[in-house]
Structures are given as C-alpha cells and as structure tokens.
Amino acid sequence: MKTFLLAVSLLLNAGFVTVFALRPTRVPPAFRDYFTFGSGPADAASTGTKRPAGAPVGKAATAHAKLWATLSSDDLATLAARLRAAGFPIYTIRAILQNAVNARYAARMRELAQNDPNAPFWKATNSLGMDPKRLAEYMQLANERSRVMRDLLGNYLYHDSGTLSTAEARQYGGLPQAKIDQLERINQDYSELNNQVRAAMNGITLPEDREKLALLEREKRADLAALLTPEELADYDMRNSPVTARLRPTFDLFKVTEDEFRSIYTIQQAYSDRVDLNGTTFGALTPDERSTFMQQRTAAQKELDAQMHAALGDARYAEFVRDGDRDFQQLNRLAEQQNLPAQVAIDAYNLRDGLSQESNRIFNDASLDYDQKRAALQSLAQNTRTQLVATLGPAASATYLRTADRWLTSVERGGAITFTSTGGTSIRGLPNPNAPRPVAGGTSTIIGTAAGGIITSGDGVFYLGGGTTGSGPTIITAPAPVTAPAPTR
Amino acid sequence: MKISSILLGGSLAANAVLLALFISGAFAGSDSTPAAPNANATASHAVAAAAASAADIDPATWTNLQPDDLPGILARLRAEGFPLEMVRAIMGELVRVQFAPRRAALGLNDKLHERPFWEPATLDAKTEAARRQILKEQNQALKDLLGPDATDDTALANLRRQLPNFSDDKITAIQRAQQTLSEKGQAIIANLPNAIFSAADLAGINQEFHTELAKILTPQELGDYDLRTSNTANNLRRQLAAFDPSEQEFRTLYQLQKAFDDQYQLSSSIATMAPDQQRQLMTERNQAQQQLNAGIQAALGDQRYADYQRSSNYDFQQTSKLVSRLDLPPDTASQLYAIQQEFTQRSHDVGLGAGPRPSVAELQTQLAALGEEAKARITALIGPTGYQAYQQYGGQWMQNVRLRTAPPPAIVRPAGG
Numbered sequence: 001m002k003t004f005l006l007a008v009s010l011l012l013n014a015g016f017v018t019v020f021a022l023r024p025t026r027v028p029p030a031f032r033d034y035f036t037f038g039s040g041p042a043d044a045a046s047t048g049t050k051r052p053a054g055a056p057v058g059k060a061a062t063a064h065a066k067l068w069a070t071l072s073s074d075d076l077a078t079l080a081a082r083l084r085a086a087g088f089p090i091y092t093i094r095a096i097l098q099n100a101v102n103a104r105y106a107a108r109m110r111e112l113a114q115n116d117p118n119a120p121f122w123k124a125t126n127s128l129g130m131d132p133k134r135l136a137e138y139m140q141l142a143n144e145r146s147r148v149m150r151d152l153l154g155n156y157l158y159h160d161s162g163t164l165s166t167a168e169a170r171q172y173g174g175l176p177q178a179k180i181d182q183l184e185r186i187n188q189d190y191s192e193l194n195n196q197v198r199a200a201m202n203g204i205t206l207p208e209d210r211e212k213l214a215l216l217e218r219e220k221r222a223d224l225a226a227l228l229t230p231e232e233l234a235d236y237d238m239r240n241s242p243v244t245a246r247l248r249p250t251f252d253l254f255k256v257t258e259d260e261f262r263s264i265y266t267i268q269q270a271y272s273d274r275v276d277l278n279g280t281t282f283g284a285l286t287p288d289e290r291s292t293f294m295q296q297r298t299a300a301q302k303e304l305d306a307q308m309h310a311a312l313g314d315a316r317y318a319e320f321v322r323d324g325d326r327d328f329q330q331l332n333r334l335a336e337q338q339n340l341p342a343q344v345a346i347d348a349y350n351l352r353d354g355l356s357q358e359s360n361r362i363f364n365d366a367s368l369d370y371d372q373k374r375a376a377l378q379s380l381a382q383n384t385r386t387q388l389v390a391t392l393g394p395a396a397s398a399t400y401l402r403t404a405d406r407w408l409t410s411v412e413r414g415g416a417i418t419f420t421s422t423g424g425t426s427i428r429g430l431p432n433p434n435a436p437r438p439v440a441g442g443t444s445t446i447i448g449t450a451a452g453g454i455i456t457s458g459d460g461v462f463y464l465g466g467g468t469t470g471s472g473p474t475i476i477t478a479p480a481p482v483t484a485p486a487p488t489r
Numbered sequence: 490m491k492i493s494s495i496l497l498g499g500s501l502a503a504n505a506v507l508l509a510l511f512i513s514g515a516f517a518g519s520d521s522t523p524a525a526p527n528a529n530a531t532a533s534h535a536v537a538a539a540a541a542s543a544a545d546i547d548p549a550t551w552t553n554l555q556p557d558d559l560p561g562i563l564a565r566l567r568a569e570g571f572p573l574e575m576v577r578a579i580m581g582e583l584v585r586v587q588f589a590p591r592r593a594a595l596g597l598n599d600k601l602h603e604r605p606f607w608e609p610a611t612l613d614a615k616t617e618a619a620r621r622q623i624l625k626e627q628n629q630a631l632k633d634l635l636g637p638d639a640t641d642d643t644a645l646a647n648l649r650r651q652l653p654n655f656s657d658d659k660i661t662a663i664q665r666a667q668q669t670l671s672e673k674g675q676a677i678i679a680n681l682p683n684a685i686f687s688a689a690d691l692a693g694i695n696q697e698f699h700t701e702l703a704k705i706l707t708p709q710e711l712g713d714y715d716l717r718t719s720n721t722a723n724n725l726r727r728q729l730a731a732f733d734p735s736e737q738e739f740r741t742l743y744q745l746q747k748a749f750d751d752q753y754q755l756s757s758s759i760a761t762m763a764p765d766q767q768r769q770l771m772t773e774r775n776q777a778q779q780q781l782n783a784g785i786q787a788a789l790g791d792q793r794y795a796d797y798q799r800s801s802n803y804d805f806q807q808t809s810k811l812v813s814r815l816d817l818p819p820d821t822a823s824q825l826y827a828i829q830q831e832f833t834q835r836s837h838d839v840g841l842g843a844g845p846r847p848s849v850a851e852l853q854t855q856l857a858a859l860g861e862e863a864k865a866r867i868t869a870l871i872g873p874t875g876y877q878a879y880q881q882y883g884g885q886w887m888q889n890v891r892l893r894t895a896p897p898p899a900i901v902r903p904a905g906g
Binding site for chain 1: 493494496497500501503504507508510511543544546547548549550551552569570571572574575578579581582583585586598601602605606607608609610611613614615618647650651716717726727729730733734735736738739740810811813814874877878880881882888
C-alpha cells in the first residue's frame with residue numbers, strides 16, 4: 001500500500017513539474033524562474049534575435065530576459081491588463097493586441113484568401129472573389145476579429161485619446177457612447193446574417209433570396225428604430241445614406257448650410273427611393289423588368305432635375321450641376337495643386353462647354369458640306385486644346401489633357417460632342433459620303449462574330465443577335481445603319 | 490523511521506506545495522482557450538484574474554525600456570524576448586508618435602473635424618501633399634531602424650509558393666523588382682489627382698518590370714514566371730476551370746492565347762482612335778480571334794475543342810452555377826447548352842432557305858414560334874422558376890432569337906472620353 005501511494009505521489013509530482021515547465025504561466029510570477037529552462041542565449045537564438053552587446057549573460061540574463069514571458073498571456077484581456085500595469089502607452093498596447101489578435105485569425109484567413117498551394121499551376125482553384133462561401137467565411141472572421149479588438153480597446157481602437165475618431169463623429173453625430181456601441185453591434189450582426197444568405201446564394205439570385213434579404217433589412221430597421229429616437233434615426237440615416245455619400249464630392253465645392261443640405265437631401269432621397277431596386281441588382285432583373293426600370297428612372301431623373309432647379313434657382317443650380325461634374329472636380333484639384341486661382345478651373349470648364357456647343361452648331365449647319373464641317377471641327381478642337389494649355393499652364397494642362405484628349409480627338413476627327421448631365425459623353429460622327437453603302441435588298445454582310453450579322457432588305461436594316469464566341473462576349477462594332485437619304489453636299 | 494515512509498512523507502509534501510502553486514497560478518493568470526472570439530464570456534473572469542497578476546508588475550517597466558531612444562529600445566525589446574512581429578508593431582508606433590508633432594503642425598485633425606458631415610473628409614492639396622511626405626519619411630525612418638526586419642516575409646512566401654522551382658536568390662531578386670514596380674505605380678497615382686493616370690503609364694512601368702526580370706531570369710525561367718503569374722495565364726486558368734486541361738493542353742493554349750493577347754489586348758487607348766481606326770482594329774481583332782479559335786481546334790482535336798468551347802462559354806458557366814443552385818443534375822447544364830446551340834443555329838437559318846425571301850412580318854412570326862419552342866423545351870427541363878432565373882443566368886441568348894427593327898442605342902461613353 002505504501003509503495004503504491006509513493007508511486008502515485010511521485011507520478012503526481014512529475015506531472016506538476018512537467019506542466020509548469022511547459023507552461024510557466026501556470027505558476028505565480030514569483031516562482032516562474034524555477035520552472036523556466038533554456039532562457040539564456042539559446043532563447044535569443046530561437047527567437048531569431050541576436051543578443052545585443054553588453055546584455056547580461058548567465059543567471060542575470062536568465063532573470064533579465066523575461067519581460068515578454070512575464071507579460072504575455074494567451075488570454076487577451078490579461079495581456080492588456082499586464083501591459084497597462086507595466087506602463088505601456090495605449091498606442092503600443094493597441095499594436096501588440098492587434099498583432100496577437102491577427103495571429104489567431106491569420107492562418108485561416110490566409111488559407112481562404114490564397115489558392116490551394118497543392119494545386120498544379122495549370123489548374124484554377126477557387127479564389128476569394130470567385131467563391132461566395134469562402135468570401136462569407138473570410139468576412140465573418142474579419143468581423144469577429146474586429147469585434148474582439150473593439151471589446152478589448154473600446155474607443156482606443158482608433159484614437160490615442162479614447163474619444164471618437166473624426167470618422168465616427170461624422171457617422172454618429174451626437175449619439176451617446178452606449179447607443180453607438182449597440183448600433184455597431186446591430187450593424188455587425190446583420191452584416192454577418194447578410195453574408196450567410198449571400199454565401200448560400202452562390203452568385204445566383206432567386207426570388208426567395210431577395211425576400212430573405214428584404215426581411216433582414218426590415219428586421220434591422222426595426223432594431224434601429226427600437227434603439228434610437230425617431231430624430232436620432234433620421235439623423236443617423238442622413239449621415240450614412242448612400243445619397244449623402246454620392247453627393248459629398250459635389251459639396252466639396254458647392255458650399256451649403258445644414259438647412260440647405262437637408263432640403264437637397266430630402267429631394268435626392270425621394271428620387272433614390274423611387275429608383276431603389278430593393279436589394280436586388282440591375283443584372284438580376286429580367287429583360288422586361290430592366291426596360292420598365294429604365295423608363296421609371298428616366299422619368300424620375302427629369303423630375304429630380306426640375307425639383308433641384310426650383311429649390312436652388314437658376315444660378316445656384318448651374319453651379320450645383322457644374323460642381324457635381326467629375327471633370328470639373330478634377331480641374332479644381334489640378335488648379336489647387338498648381339496654386340492657380342479657382343477661376344482657372346471655371347475658365348477651363350467653360351472652354352469644354354464652349355467646344356460642345358460649337359461642335360454641335362457646326363454639325364447641324366446645313367450650309368456647310370462634309371469637308372467644310374470636318375475642317376471646322378478640326379480647327380475648333382485644335383484651338384480649344386491651345387486655349388486649355390494657355391488657361392491651365394503647362395503642368396496642369398498636361399495632366400488634364402490625358403483624359404480631355406479623348407473627346408478633343410473625337411471632335412478633331414469629325415464628331416459633335418455633348419456632355420450629359422450624368423457625367424457621360426455622347427458623340428455624333430459626321431456621316432462620310434465617301435464610305436461604301438450597303439446595297440438595298442442585297443446579301444448579308446457579317447461583321448463581328450460568326451454568330452452575329454446584319455441583313456439588309458428593301459425595307460431597311462435589321463440586326464440579328466450578337467451571340468458569344470467560345471471565349472465569352474465579344475465586342476462588336478458596326479457602322480451606324482444608313483437608312484436616311486444621302487447627306488446633302 | 491523507514492526510508493520509504495520518509496520518501497512518502499516528502500513526496501506528499503511536494504504534492505501539497507505543487508498543488509498550492511498550481512491553484513494560485515490559476516488565479517494569477519489562467520490560460521484560456523487559444524481562440525477567444527467570445528470575449529464577453531471570458532472577459533469578466535479574465536479581468537478579475539488579470540487584476541491579481543498586474544499588481545506584481547512594475548509600473549516603471551515601460552519607462553525602464555527608455556522608449557525615447559529608438560535604437561536602444563529596439564535592442565532591449567529584442568533582448569527581452571519580444572517576438573519579431575511585436576517588435577515591428579511597437580517600433581512602428583514609436584516612429585509614428587515621433588512624427589506626431591509634424592502632423593499636429595499641419596492641423597490635420599482640426600481640418601478634418603471642421604468639415605461638416607455632408608462634405609468629404611479630405612484635405613486641401615497642399616496639406617495632403619505635406620501629409621504624404623511625412624508618411625514617406627516615417628516609413629523610411631522605420632525601414633532604417635529595422636533593416637531587413639522591416640517587412641515580414643508574406644510576399645516572399647507567396648512567391649515561393651507560386652514559383653517552387655526557383656532559387657531563393659532569384660525569388661528575392663524578383664520580389665525586389667516587384668517592390669520597385671509597386672513604388673513606381675504608387676508614385677504615378679500620388680502625382681495625379683483622382684487617379685487620372687493613363688493606361689500607357691502603367692503599361693510602361695509593367696514593361697520596365699518585365700525587362701528587369703529578363704536580366705534576372707533565364708529565358709526559360711521568364712517563360713515559366715509568365716506561365717504562372719501573367720494576366721493571360723490567370724485568365725486562362727479561370728476560363729478553363731470546367732474544361733479541366735492537362736498540363737500540356739494548358740501550355741499549348743497559353744502560347745496561342747499569349748500571342749493573341751500581346752497584340753490585341755484591348756485597352757483604353759482605343760477610345761483615342763478615330764472611328765474608322767477603331768473599326769479597322771476590331772475587324773482585325775475578330776479575324777485574329779477566329780484564327781486563334783482555329784488554332785485551338787487544331788491543337789485540341791474536335792472532341793476536346795467542343796469541350797473547350799462549352800466550358801469557356803460565359804453563358805454555360807452561368808448556367809452551371811444556376812443548375813447547381815437549383816440542385817439539378819450537373820448534366821442539365823450540358824443539355825441547356827445543347828438547346829442554346831440548336832436554337833441559335835436555327836434562328837440564323839430562318840429566312841435563308843431556297844425560295845423567295847420572306848417578308849419582315851413572316852420573319853417575325855417564324856422567329857417568335859422558334860422562341861416559344863425553345864422556352865417549352867427549357868421549361869420542361871428546369872421548371873418555370875428555373876426558366877425565369879435562366880433568362881438572367883446564361884439564357885440571354887434567347888433575346889437574340891428575335892428580330893430587332895430598332896437601331897442599337899447611341900454609344901454613351903463615360904465622362905472624360
């Protein structure tokens with residue numbers, strides 16, 4: 001019996017010593033030294049760091065080189081508390097915790113993001129962008145990682161002072177911290193639920209998917225409404241609305257008071273609600289639905305323009321349209337970079353508009369023949385280019401002409417250009433009277449892919465489908481159908 | 490007293506001491522489960538436990554590391570056993586804080602905070618340029634301090650995985666060239682507002698990169714590098730996923746596709762061409778595409794070419810996803826593809842037979858009947874819900890089984906060209 005007890009007791013002692021040797025953090029700090037082995041030069045070698053000159057060696061080194069071992073912990077809250085107790089400033093605590101948290105998720109996230117390393121080089125493997133399930137898991141891990149950091153650091157996550165960052169202040173306005181925390185949890189929870197639905201969709205949107213996503217959106221709105229007062233919710237919506245995000249570049253230049261902004265926002269939000277696809281995408285619509293949507297959007301756009309015009313008046317509305325034009329924003333930025341007055345950007349922009357008006361006037365001028373129109377358009381484009389260089393100066397004009405040359409060249413080669421209100425361009429090319437014309441009632445001429453063609457008949461010109469080649473959709477260009485009488489000379 | 494009794498007594502005493510250490514160690518700072526995503530569940534216990542051990546820690550620990558002496562603290566952190574990635578992170582923050590007074594002098598936070606929420610949180614061009622300069626100097630200061638430890642080896646590890654037969658020296662040289670390429674690209678973007686850089690700029694630095702690689706690698710190695718990493722190779726791998734090529738098939742197809750891409754890869758420069766030049770280019774391109782297809786057919790043989798055409802057909806790829814989503818047998822996608830091929834051909838043949846040319850009304854009637862027949866066959870295969878979805882995922886060809894009498898919509902190009 002005694003022998004048996006002795007054996008068990010010795011085994012127990014051996015077990016404790018082994019545990020303490022393998023996990024020194026199991027031991028109170030005061031006693032850890034007795035259970036930590038190989039903590040001299042060998043340790044430095046194993047961490048890949050050289051022992052700095054003058055560093056203590058031997059027993060002194062064993063006692064001295066323990067700081068990380070003393071502070072580190074698998075429990076992140078413990079690690080944070082120890083770092084604080086050791087007087088580490090918040091920005092180093094944040095960096096260390098970020099590192100520790102990343103390390104927990106890095107392996108799996110890297111695995112998801114990378115292609116299969118064992119796959120032969122000639123085989124495709126599902127990448128993050130191509131596999132909705134992988135992407136959903138990746139996003140879930142990223143959300144989890146963010147939540148862990150937020151739980152550990154609170155407002156110190158982004159800012160050394162612990163106050164809201166500028167981005168958060170803009171996003172949440174005057175909401176109290178407790179509501180901000182709950183708001184973020186709601187957003188994160190619904191983001192994860194959305195990801196799960198989208199992962200199951202596997203890139204295919206069926207009507208049942210739209211219903212699920214719509215249900216999630218309704219439930220999220222209900223949760224927000226339960227958390228925030230109606231005024232707080234309206235303010236939160238306005239600050240974070242896609243409408244506000246879309247308008248921000250315009251308001252970089254077009255200065256408004258808060259009341260003016262709220263008026264503009266109300267009009268723009270109403271338009272957005274009218275053309276909202278309720279969670280689906282344009283590509284997911286049937287052809288008939290797309291056609292209906294485009295008609296509705298065109299009508300809504302006209303109404304929007306009229307309402308904005310009425311709200312702002314002629315001069316301010318013209319400024320609003322101009323300041324929302326990406327081309328004008330680029331000109332402004334260029335002028336600022338080159339320390340040029342703001343008027344320079346306006347003058348350059350007016351040159352562009354002048355080019356558009358004049359090119360259309362020339363195009364429509366019945367008193368000019370084709371060659372005269374070509375010459376006039378060429379001269380117009382060249383003069384505009386020269387004036388842009390003179391207005392913007394060599395540095396700014398060289399940059400601006402990288403994009404402006406596209407439409408200048410189109411005019412130079414016989415086109416009339418119109419800049420649309422939605423930021424696009426429309427170009428009409430002068431019909432060339434010397435170009436070969438299709439024979440009425442004749443044989444078909446194939447242009448583009450083997451699956452596409454044009455058939456002419458005595459009644460006009462018809463098109464039969466574009467089709468696809470074995471390598472996916474093919475761009476097809478064809479001359480504009482000539483159904484009108486020959487142009488006047 | 491017998492020796493065995495003494496031994497037993499001593500061992501039992503040791504048990505008691507070790508047990509007491511184990512229990513008090515558990516309160517001092519227990520190990521929780523390695524991954525603790527549910528921080529709330531363990532936080533309260535961990536905080537309570539942490540409070541006990543934090544009392545043992547000298548609050549002057551950080552000060553004693555002398556953080557104002559950057560090279561010195563770097564050495565001390567290493568000596569104290571801090572892992573390299575922690576050292577890198579801490580030094581990054583110390584350098585950032587060192588540059589804080591210069592950022593404060595720019596008034597960055599105030600300038601951003603001043604702007605109302607409906608305006609963008611951006612700085613004026615001068616301040617933005619100054620901020621970028623500070624960041625550049627900050628990054629350089631960190632590189633100077635950490636030397637080779639400044640960057641982690643993720644990029645190197647990725648390259649090693651992609652190029653398993655390349656020596657370490659060549660991998661390192663390639664990575665340096667990639668780093669230079671990246672810096673040049675960033676410089677182009679940084680100097681141009683709103684990223685107005687031209688495709689030519691990027692093509693230029695990509696060409697420089699390739700020329701640099703040609704100095705590092707042998708011709709065969711360079712070919713191997715392109716085979717594994719080029720856009721042509723990556724696109725081909727994606728395109729051929731369902732085709733499941735052998736290595737030799739892939740190499741053959743790659744060479745054919747590369748020859749085509751090198752000459753006819755479409756870029757934004759096409760927008761600067763005159764309309765007749767564009768037409769000329771597209772005609773030549775489409776002819777070259779047909780030659781490419783013929784070359785692929787000759788290389789693969791008829792059967793494998795048919796597999797290739799089907800698997801790389803975008804409509805087929807979409808249909809395969811839809812069939813999978815509807816939990817239908819995989820072969821259903823092939824059956825739908827066969828229906829597509831059949832009806833596309835039949836629609837082209839309408840009105841081209843012998844005899845007088847049919848009128849437009851007759852053409853429309855015949856094509857409409859063809860469309861209805863196709864719809865019935867597809868619905869029988871995948872059901873009415875499946876048919877509705879099919880029109881969006883692979884069934885767009887059905888729109889072409891219709892006669893159009895309206896001209897195509899006007900070309901509307903995005904702003905700037």
